[in-house]
Amino acid sequence: MARERLFLGVDLGTSGIRVATVDETGRRRTIVTRIWPCGQSWNPAAWLHHALQLITLISRGRPSAEIAAIAVDGTSGTVFLCHPSHGRPLTPVLAYDDGRARAEAEALAAAGLATGPASGPYGGPAKLLWLIRHYAQTRAVLTAQGPWLTGMLTRCHRVLDEHNALKLGFSGQWAEGLARAPTSAYLPSVVPAGTPLGPLRRDLARRLGLRVAPLIVAGTTDSTAAFLALGPLPRGSGVSSLGSTLVLKIESPQPVLVPESGIYSHRLADTWLVGGASNSGGAVLAHYFDRAALLRLSAELPLVSDTGLHYYPLLKPGERFPMNDPTLAPRLAPRPSDDRLFLQGLLEGLSAIEARGYALLTAHGAPRLQRVVTTGGGACNAAWRTIRERVLGVPVSTITDRPAALGVAHLARSGWMAQH
Structure with missing residues (x-):
């Protein structure tokens, strides 16, 4: 008898984390939620720890099922620098509403450097300049909340989905204010949301008790995932x-x-x-x-x-x-x-x-x-x-019964189906 195939979505929110699965027909199968412990909303180690715990919970709760693919969404505009090889965070996380890069935004505007939809102190270009100036790193890559967790699942930290990339200064190409030294050295590659990236790391598959390593799919932002969850x-x-x-x-x-x-x-x-x-x-x-x-x-x-x-x-x-x-x-x-x-x-x-x-x-x-x-x-x-x-x-x-985690689970399903 063939094992049930599930597609899993991880939603990293400001108040907590939610993980959901859908089957091959798109029908909802499981939803589990956990509120962030106090002070952990912007802690990357907490994102990874709780994501793995909830995935394990789902896997053990449905031992006859196979998790075929995983995708992650997170808050857009939440950025930091990480090591390009192993993903260790090298700077603080600047949340979506962190406006401390005001001087950098003004400098970009005064220089006439276009930053597209990511303009102002909340955008990626100004935040990246702020991070470089305050935390000089020779080997680092710009990342965001969801893409960082995706990278930790694959060891692929130089890839960003285009939805998260938009708030960081990418709109078909990197904005003029980024695509030059010194910021150009920190820029990742950008792929469409739903792009298959590769299998889950073997060590994590063993840790999660998964016999087959799921496909990891490029994710999206939390609000786009919420839209996807609603259907047409x-x-x-x-x-x-x-x-x-x-x-x-x-x-x-x-x-x-x-x-x-x-x-x-x-x-x-x-x-x-x-x-x-x-x-x-x-x-x-x-x-x-x-x-x-x-x-x-x-x-x-x-x-x-x-x-x-x-x-x-x-x-x-x-x-x-x-x-x-x-x-x-x-x-x-x-x-x-x-x-x-x-x-x-x-x-x-x-x-x-x-x-x-x-x-x-x-x-x-x-x-x-x-x-x-x-x-x-x-x-x-x-x-x-x-x-x-x-x-x-x-x-x-x-509509209160279709959380963003379902939307990003559907995205994982679409990415898996595109490859199969």
Whole structure:
């Protein structure tokens, strides 16, 4: 009797890690989740440790199945330098919302060096310059969260998928601001998402108890994986991921690139995912309210009218989309004495950012928004959905059972099928 063949996806998020499998028909088989221990969100050793533990858990839980392929997604724009041979991190991890490379971004702009959709202090070019200046390394390669873990599974650290590469300065080719000394020496090769890279390292296959080493497939970003998890959608369907940050995407027949507004496009077969990622999102809500308070207060919101507070919810200065402004200050005052009004003001502010984002995408050539599909932790909040429908002016639906890990598992399946 033939063994069941499974395809596994690893989703590295800001709050935790999730691993999922699908079978050859694309049907969901397994999902396991683990929250990052305190302080481990940006620790590469923790990413590898917990990924291997969860893969082992799935493998032992389905001993009659064969894991045929694995792909990984992670947060885009989260970068660092690693050793090109064994992958050891050589610098701190600069997270997606880390704006410390402001001077480097200004220097690139002043020199007239184009960095494409990765412009500004949150982009890869400025971050790479910052890393080089503060952590001089003679042998190092630029990497990102998902590609680093992929490299640890294959010992192939000089390869980056094109979706993660976009935020690092690659759009068909490396941006002018990178493709010259000294930064050119740190640049990896770029391949399409879903490209077969080779088998899992033999030592890891033995450690995981796998009789056959799975194929490792080039992965993608977390928000693209979340889109893939949803399957085909009608034209004009926006997908809002309400996680720690707010990420918007809409499928388009042509790319839209507006770096000054934080708009980018990921190629996906013969179409494009146009979108942007705000620094605002659920992390702001979690800063002010624990889960129990958020659930209780959300159920008590009046919702009959806007609060008029006009918040711009950020935890620290700096925004990526719908405006690319590293100096934008949070706007969270005045704070009402009633926590219900404060929460409603935050939700209204988040909804306004979402509406402004979709309007901006349409203004620059993306399809007109007809409906919004919501994923992520914030999708379950009924009060937020009510506010969003009012502000967006289109129907808003919720899908909570198709996490990004399923999307990247489908990508692993596609890569395996392309090779077989």
